Amino acid sequence: EEMTYRGVSINATVSFSATQAIAVGEAVERGLKRREAEGLDNSEINPVCTIMVGRLDDWLREIAEKKNISVDPCALHYAGIACVKKAYNVYNERGYKTKMLSAAYRTPLQWLEFIGGDMIMTIPYKNQVPFNGSDFEIKARMDNEVDPYYIKELRKIPDFIKAYDEMSVEEFDTFGPVNKTLDQFAGGYDDLVKIIRKFMI
Known part of the structure; x- marks a missing residue:
């Protein structure tokens, strides 16, 4: 909210859930409204x-x-x-500016299911090459709902309920994927420092 208010086009990155994404959209809107109230231009904020x-x-x-939770393995590809689809629909319904x-x-699937959506996809090169060479049918699927059976299966896992249904802002920093990803990012930085150190000593 504060960054948006100050005119910064943010990219909220350490996000893994509909609940986090919706909170981001809400925060950005609060920042935009504060700017509007002061007569500031929002046209360049993206x-x-x-x-x-x-x-x-x-x-x-x-x-x-x-935790020995038995879930249909196919469902785990759709969490x-x-x-994304839930947050995307909420953004559109509420008219959020955030993309x-x-x-x-x-x-x-993580490419095919988003075809037709007004969104950004940062597809790594190692995925782009096989996607480009594939014979998958290219058609809009963004508006297709995820099979309710898969959602039911995924709700057996408490962290999916947090990701999809309900999670407080206070829980964001302790959400499992957040901690694991930040630890991996920090580890990557440590590895870089080690490489640089070899050239220094």
């Missing part, structure tokens, strides 16, 4: 909210295995997709 679809799927698969962005691809 906010983005990322959902790391594959990382949510990875996390739920890991949790299901650790991130379901969250959805999907990241952290794992399967072609």
Whole structure:
């Protein structure tokens, strides 16, 4: 909210859920309204909210295995997709200015299911090449709902309920995928420092 109020086009990146993305959209709107109230121009502000679809799927698969939760394995490919589609629909219904962005691809579904959506997809090169060479049918699927059976299966995992249905802002920082991703990012930085150190000593 504060960054938007100050005229910054944000990209909320450490996000894995519909609940986080909707909170981002709401915060941006509050910032925009504060600017409007002061007569400030919002035309150059273009906010983005990322959902790391594959990382949510990875996390739920890991949790299901650790806690011996039996879930249809096909459903686990649709958790991130379901969250993006839910947040996308809320953004459109409420007229939020923030644009959805999907990241952290794992399967072609995370591209195919978003075709036709007014959103951003940051598809890594290693995924782009096989996608471009595939014979998948290219048709709009963004408005297709995720199979309710898959949603029912995924709700067996408490963290999916947080991601899809309800999670407080206070819980965001302790949400499993957030902690795991930040730890991985920090580890990547540590690895970079080690590489640089080799050239220094």
